[in-house]
Amino acid sequence: MHASADEFPRAGRGLLDVSDLRTQFRTPRGVVTAVDGVSLSLQRGRTLGLVGESGCGKSVLSRSIMGLLPPTATRTGEITFQGERLDLLGDDAMRSYWGVQVSMVFQDPMTSLNPVMKIGRQILEPLEVHTDLDKAAARETAVNLLRSVHIPEPERRLKQYPHELSGGMRQRVVIAIALACGPQLVFADEPTTALDVTVQAQILDLLDEQQRERDMAMVLVSHDLGVVAGRTHEIAVMYAGQIVEIAPTTTLFSEVRMPYTEALLKAVPRLENASHSRLQVIGGRPPDLASPPPGCRFAPRCPYAQARCHTEMPPLVEADTPGHFYRCWFPVGTDAGREALERNVAAKVPQAEAAVTGQLTVEAG
């Protein structure tokens, strides 16, 4: 039932190649498949955006690749990083990758820094563990790192505690720590969700700049298509544990194929629209990952859904533009899609009406 790696011919050995990754959690309610057959590859110096609603598996995917999963999780599939099979390595072997080759920037800078440890200590620690710099050199590196993330008066900051810095500064420190050992690959899991718009822009610029300077690969996770739009080479849209559309960034926005991506795009208010213009809504909510629908996972909420969608899971297929893959029987912008939508509107299918009018009929609760 899983459309998977074989149908997703991502050629070439990238810096990172993930193939048919599946992560499951044992829970009291049964097995939750949080990541279900994801394949992707990433080259040095490129940024991949990962978007989707809350709970669709973005964080779990990042953590699965990093090998940072709780004991209740099981992971299958292949993860190749610089030719090395990470999925075969245990925690001890992974330790030499964490922070050195791959690192992570988390959403909330307050919880990702240790509140009782000085900033300096927190930056020096990875340097001392993973490099053979002597004390003075490590300190020098730390100061330079802070400077490179545009923290004013870096020497003084080393002696401060996290709570003495503002949210934006803290996130800069977190980024400095993530970059300390010169990783090849950085996961930024909603690095700006906890920050203000003006600070968010600063932090995104900083990540951008560092990525370019260091020629790293980056995975930028966000629930906001706006955040990833201007700052990624490629975007993967996730829904219910699967990648439902992946394409070079400009292609994705100009040639949306997957109704879910379209819905996400239309649901956000746009500045260029006049005030009081109606937003398109997506009714319902993402499926329970312990028992996802048998066909297309988006079918219960999809304005385009036809009978086939409810029974057969669409495979990930390539669109006209190379590198653009999507998972849909009745893709947006094709005749099949248009007909499907018209049929649903004519039949007064609530999702289709909602998509057209923005009106949502009473929910079951």
Add this chain to the structure above:
Amino acid sequence: MAGTGTAHLRSADDVLLRVEHLVVDFPSAGGQKVSAVADLSLDVAEGETLGLVGESGCGKSTAARAIMQLPAPTSGTVLFEGRELTAMRGEQLRKLRPRLQIVFQDPISSLNPRRRVADIVGAPLKVWKQGNDAERRARVDEALETVGLDPSVARDKRPHEFSGGQCQRISIARALVLEPKVVICDEPVSALDVSVQAQILNLLEDLKQQYGLTLIFITHDLAVVKNVSDRVAVMYLGKLCEVADPDRLYAAPAHPYSAALLSAIPVPDPSVRASASGLVPGDLPSPLAPPSGCRFRTRCPRAEERCALEQPQVREVADGQFVACHFPLVGDVAPPADAEVAEATVS
């Protein structure tokens, strides 16, 4: 504001709610005070939606609570339907509460986890002893239906059985059940996923039509505020920067901070690269020691010496566009106001 003044206020007869010179200070350790809201003036006409935007910590929620008298502001007046809320006490104020309701940001925390939905939504009716059990039940059902929840399913559940978006609907139902005049929405969609956010925004728009509601809509998201508002007020560090109708504000912001906010919005369009040029450097200063003169001056690309000395006053720079800035992006440089220099340096 980075500035003060009341030039943007309309005649008291035309507005439903008028807030003048609102000040809220919080005591802080060491005898210092946090200046959370400093001389904020606003007004809202009946049936209008006023959008209040600004970064977190700039005093939006504090202002909202002060308008509701929860708790009462340090100083300033709030006129509601011509009556002065700030002068009212105890029972008098309590009697007015049903006409002025609030919806909070965190949909989960704003519902009592131990009560059932029917109790939560029906509580205001109980407090005001409106109707008998059957009537109350009918009104609760109606309110739930209005916000798009099926009463027969929702009534007997508890909040944790609902998603964030559904909890926000329940909060809205509770705010509506007493048929208020004004509803203050304090970041009602900030904690929600985009798909759910759209539902709530559309819902609020519908309810406004249906009940002739007057809304104060607080948010840090400029795109959202543009979508819902008839008039937008931009705040910075407890003060007002700019008031204008949204289309004008977004087309030609006059205040450097409004412009910075606008250029920082991530646009879901890869061809629009967030321009680094419009960005303001640094973080919000501490409200414990706000900068003198214009509070935005520490981050403002247009700041000059005058900005540190003199607090800008709100003035009209274009038709219906009011700004508190000496050197706005629209209109002329503010005329010197020597008389106020001394006072402004103190504040």
Add this chain to the structure above:
Amino acid sequence: MPEADDLDLEAAHRGSINPVSTLEPTDTAQVVEHEPLTMRQQRARLGIGGKLAIAWLAFVTLAAVLAPVLPLDDPNQSVTSIVRQGPGTDGHLLGGDALGRDILSRMVWGGRASLLLAFSSVLLGLVVGGMFGLVAGYLRGRTDRVLTVGFDTLLSFPQIILAVTLVTVFASQQGTSTTRRMVVLILSLGVVSIPVLARITRANTLMWSEREFVQAARAMGARTTSIMVREVLPNVLPAMFSIALLGVAVVIVAEGGLSILGVGVLLPTPSWGNVLAEGRADLRAAPHIVLIPTVVIFLTVLSLNYLGDIVRARFDVRESAL
């Protein structure tokens, strides 16, 4: 953040301790459902230990309540043949004490006194302390400062000495009745538990009063008392109960201590504490007299603590699920 531990810790933070960040858009219902079994939830499960604890407490309580109708010997009747005799002698299941009284009977009747004392005094603390704590935590300001000084003053007295003093002054004269002694004991141990419960209630009230539903209730015009009782109290109760259970355990032990000092439940009325206290004289010759009440008290205290933990963990789980 390269250390695995740090990262895991971070995961734990986001996953269980604070699953609903206000900043993160979350579909909460989903999060709740998919939440893995945390350590806390595991503690919240009854498990075999919890079931044993409940069984033991039920057994002890039932025996105490039913003492008058159980086929027991008179707890004050001396039978010379079982003086200092071990369990099983002459059909006396737990043997006899120094005066030849049936220990089983004295333990069952003693449980009546000990449990009555413990539950009543903690109930007193719960009601009075809970009320003050709720008021202090909700109203804050001056009321809070005054009440907090009160709780702190009460807490700063060495508790046993306070109780001993109260009992000595009010219920140690010649001719003091058993009932009077009991009432004074309940009051004085209750006074001791008031500040503890008041502080727990206050702390929890402070936390819950911050919640926006409390603000919403104020905004709709609800009266202060009704907000405290209807909105805040139900959320604070679980924490109060879990501490109260521990309080019951503490009082049971305290009564033992007071008995040893001669100011426990008035003899000849038995209590677990005074059975133990009397037995001390014969520790060498008849260790079972001390051993039996010790084991009973130990098991009861253990069960109460265990149950208190479970109540709290349940409460925390629900908390974190919100």
